[in-house]
Amino acid sequence: MAAHNPLAAKLAANAGFDAIWGSGFELSASYAVPDANILSMGTHLEMMRAIGQVQDAPVIADLDTGFGNAVNVAYVVPQYAAAGVAAVVIEDKTFPKDTSLRPAAGKSSFPSANFRARSQPQRRPAASSSLREPRR
Numbered sequence: 001m002a003a004h005n006p007l008a009a010k011l012a013a014n015a016g017f018d019a020i021w022g023s024g025f026e027l028s029a030s031y032a033v034p035d036a037n038i039l040s041m042g043t044h045l046e047m048m049r050a051i052g053q054v055q056d057a058p059v060i061a062d063l064d065t066g067f068g069n070a071v072n073v074a075y076v077v078p079q080y081a082a083a084g085v086a087a088v089v090i091e092d093k094t095f096p097k098d099t100s101l102r103p104a105a106g107k108s109s110f111p112s113a114n115f116r117a118r119s120q121p122q123r124r125p126a127a128s129s130s131l132r133e134p135r136r
Contacts, residue, residue, distance in 0.1 A: 058086030
């Protein structure tokens with residue numbers, strides 16, 4: 001179940017949902033800004049940490065484009081793991097992304113090789129990480 005704040009996450013967990021989707025779209029909407037990488041990584045990270053602290057279901061964080069290129073992703077993913085996030089999802093869009101709800105929004109995707117390069121360092125997290133290797 002998607003949540004944009006700790007109260008919504010707690011209600012979802014109490015209703016029996018198995019996991020909490022830390023929605024970038026919903027978090028942006030709660031700040032009345034478009035889902036277009038306007039909110040900082042710090043704002044998103046702290047909300048995911050707060051969501052995880054009030055309930056026991058695993059949190060899956062929607063990182064949109066990973067807040068930049070491969071260097072940014074390599075920095076960001078361990079920050080989310082340290083915050084207790086169980087998994088992250090990163091889109092194959094270019095940074096900064098444009099909200100997909102805007103009719104004229106560009107849907108510019110990374111070429112496959114670039115996306116693999118951006119995501120590869122994070123596919124095998126350190127043993128101490130709470131993030132899990134994706135199922136194949």
